[in-house]
Every structure is written in C-alpha cells, then in structure tokens.
Amino acid sequence: MAAQQTYRLFEVALKARHVLSPSLVRMVFSGAEVMHMKTDGPDQRIKVFFPLPGQAVPQVPSGEDWYARYRALADDQRPPMRTYTIRQLRAAQGEVDVDFVLHGETGPASYWATRAVPGDRVLLLAPDAQVDAHSQGCEWQPPAGVGQILLVADETALPAVAGILEELAARPQAPRTLALLEVAQAADALALRAPADAEVVWLPREGAGHGQRLLQAVQARLAPAALGAAGGDVLEDVDVDTQILWELADAAGPLYAWVAGEAGAVMAIRRYLVQSCGLDRRAITFMGYWRQGRVLD
Ligand SMILES: Cc1cc2nc3c(=O)[nH]c(=O)nc-3n(C[C@H](O)[C@H](O)[C@H](O)COP(=O)(O)OP(=O)(O)OC[C@H]3O[C@@H](n4cnc5c(N)ncnc54)[C@H](O)[C@@H]3O)c2cc1C
Numbered sequence: 001m002a003a004q005q006t007y008r009l010f011e012v013a014l015k016a017r018h019v020l021s022p023s024l025v026r027m028v029f030s031g032a033e034v035m036h037m038k039t040d041g042p043d044q045r046i047k048v049f050f051p052l053p054g055q056a057v058p059q060v061p062s063g064e065d066w067y068a069r070y071r072a073l074a075d076d077q078r079p080p081m082r083t084y085t086i087r088q089l090r091a092a093q094g095e096v097d098v099d100f101v102l103h104g105e106t107g108p109a110s111y112w113a114t115r116a117v118p119g120d121r122v123l124l125l126a127p128d129a130q131v132d133a134h135s136q137g138c139e140w141q142p143p144a145g146v147g148q149i150l151l152v153a154d155e156t157a158l159p160a161v162a163g164i165l166e167e168l169a170a171r172p173q174a175p176r177t178l179a180l181l182e183v184a185q186a187a188d189a190l191a192l193r194a195p196a197d198a199e200v201v202w203l204p205r206e207g208a209g210h211g212q213r214l215l216q217a218v219q220a221r222l223a224p225a226a227l228g229a230a231g232g233d234v235l236e237d238v239d240v241d242t243q244i245l246w247e248l249a250d251a252a253g254p255l256y257a258w259v260a261g262e263a264g265a266v267m268a269i270r271r272y273l274v275q276s277c278g279l280d281r282r283a284i285t286f287m288g289y290w291r292q293g294r295v296l297d
Contacts, residue, residue: 006131050109154265174195180221184204247285
C-alpha cells in the first residue's frame with residue numbers, strides 16, 4: 001500500500017515582501033488553498049518550487065506520481081526546488097510567511113528572492129491539514145522536562161530558531177536556553193521573542209568563513225573540562241560533500257541540543273560536542289541545512 005501523502009502542493013502568490021535585515025527578507029505568500037495547510041512544529045520544513053524563465057507558475061506534474069514525474073523531467077524543464085521553513089502560518093487568512101536568506105544570485109531561490117515582486121507565483125510543497133497524520137517534517141522535539149536547551153544555528157535556520165524561541169517563551173516555565181546564532185553582519189540580528197532568561201548570542205561573521213564564529217562560540221561556551229568529560233564517543237565523520245548530515249536526537253538527557261546550518265560547520269560542531277565534550281549524541285539533533293559549494297534539493 002502506498003504511504004499516506006502528508007504533504008501536498010499549494011499554488012501561492014507573493015502578497016508582500018518585507019526586508020527584515022540586509023540578508024533576510026520575509027515573503028508573505030497567499031492563496032485560497034492555504035487554509036488547508038498546517039504546520040506541526042516551529043521548524044516545519046517545506047519545499048518551494050520556482051518558475052523557469054518564461055513560466056508565470058512553475059510547471060510541476062500533477063497526480064499521484066507527480067514527484068517521480070517531476071524528477072524524470074529534463075534538467076532544463078524541471079522547475080528548481082529548494083527547502084525552506086514555515087516561519088508563520090495564518091491558515092484562516094490564507095497566508096504563510098517564509099523568510100529567505102539573500103546570499104547573492106548564485107542559486108535559483110536566492111535569485112528569485114532578490115528580485116521577487118508582489119504577484120509572483122511559486123508552488124509550496126507543505127503539510128496538508130486534511131491529513132491527520134504527522135507530516136514528519138519537523139525535528140524540534142525536546143524531551144518533556146528537559147532542563148537545558150542549546151540552539152546553534154546560522155541564518156538559514158534562524159526562521160526555525162525564531163519559532164522555537166517563541167514556543168519556549170509561551171511555556172509557563174521554559175528550560176534554561178542558550179541560542180548561538182551566526183549571521184552575515186551585525187545588522188542581521190533580529191528582535192526575537194524568547195523566554196525572559198534565555199541567552200541569545202548573535203555572532204556576526206563580518207567576513208569570516210561560514211560557521212567559524214559558531215564553532216568558536218560553542219567551544220567558548222562548552223569547555224570539555226567544565227563538563228567533566230574525558231572525551232566522548234569517537235564519531236565517524238559524515239562526508240558532507242556526498243551525503244546529507246541529518247542525525248536526530250532519540251534519547252532524553254539533561255541537555256537537548258538542536259544544531260542546524262552549513263553542513264561542514266555542523267559537522268565540526270558535532271565532533272566537538274560529542275568527541276571533545278562527551279555529550280550524548282543521542283540527545284542532539286544535527287542538521288546540515290546547506291553545504292557550501294554544493295546544491296541540495
Ligand atoms: C530543513 C531546511 C530548512 C531550511 N530553511 C530555510 C529558510 O527558512 N530560509 C533560508 O533562507 N534557507 C533555508 N534553508 C536553506 C536553503 O535550503 C539553502 O540555503 C538553499 O541552498 C538555497 O537555495 P539557492 O537556490 O539560493 O542556492 P543553491 O542553488 O542551493 O546553491 C547555490 C550556491 O549557493 C550556496 N549557498 C546556498 N545557501 C547559501 C547561504 N545561505 N549562504 C551562502 N551560500 C549559500 C551553495 O553552497 C551553492 O554553492 C533550509 C534548509 C533545510 C534543509
């Protein structure tokens with residue numbers, strides 16, 4: 001029996017484009033069908049399909065086997081698809097916000113986001129509210145009663161972290177939270193709603209390599225000696241140039257960490273937290289959201 005499809009395609013138009021900072025823009029998409037979209041968590045991932053030159057709407061096959069037929073299209077006929085996060089869904093108003101990092105015109109998504117104007121149309125592959133099953137498209141799953149949360153992210157995961165901090169702020173008692181957030185420049189720091197005692201540390205790269213400031217901050221904040229660890233599991237590296245780094249926490253510990261960003265940086269942080277600090281890898285979610293020099297769709 002075919003697996004139940006928890007995601008479906010939504011055709012939407014850009015309603016508004018808000019500049020949040022020099023590197024981040026918020027796209028407010030609207031469409032009649034968005035009333036049937038849902039999100040299962042603050043890091044709910046979706047796919048965005050962009051039109052090819054000459055297309056007003058990306059031409060993506062329909063029907064049950066649409067995805068296989070989409071993959072089978074010739075390269076120059078296949079509208080590009082990239083992964084994004086639902087920043088906020090207002091289903092009743094038929095609106096959904098997605099925050100895009102502008103990293104130049106090197107990729108179809110960033111190219112589109114740089115030039116998009118209201119009325120431009122894209123397709124979103126997003127969770128279907130008419131299906132009860134969990135979409136399985138979000139990884140923020142802190143164990144109940146966890147005492148300490150560590151969030152480590154670059155700007156591509158900032159929309160998810162912003163939602164996570166909002167969710168924590170809404171709790172009557174939030175765990176002690178440290179968020180280390182790397183952005184391109186100081187002006188990319190956003191006002192975030194977070195628990196009153198959460199520590200949110202902005203790490204502007206200001207020309208440094210992607211992930212360098214994050215790794216340094218993790219090393220400065222979590223010293224192996226402070227954790228009393230002689231050294232943890234020896235990990236095999238993931239070849240982030242040929243594989244996707246995607247490891248999900250599956251055990252409860254005193255600390256839950258959620259780490260997302262450039263895959264090489266996430267791997268270096270993984271090595272440090274698990275091997276040098278001795279943290280339990282089963283309590284940490286590591287996700288390579290993108291890989292420098294590589295296209296992931
Ligand atoms: C679960 C998940 C959720 C995500 N959520 C978001 C989100 O909400 N907002 C968001 O902006 N991104 C998000 N991303 C990251 C986004 O999918 C990638 O950045 C994607 O590569 C952008 O596509 P593109 O067409 O612009 O560039 P691509 O065509 O994919 O890549 C072209 C070149 O640009 C480089 N590149 C890609 N992204 C960046 C970057 N951020 N900075 C510098 N160089 C880059 C690539 O390494 C490549 O060399 C998410 C990724 C995942 C896996």
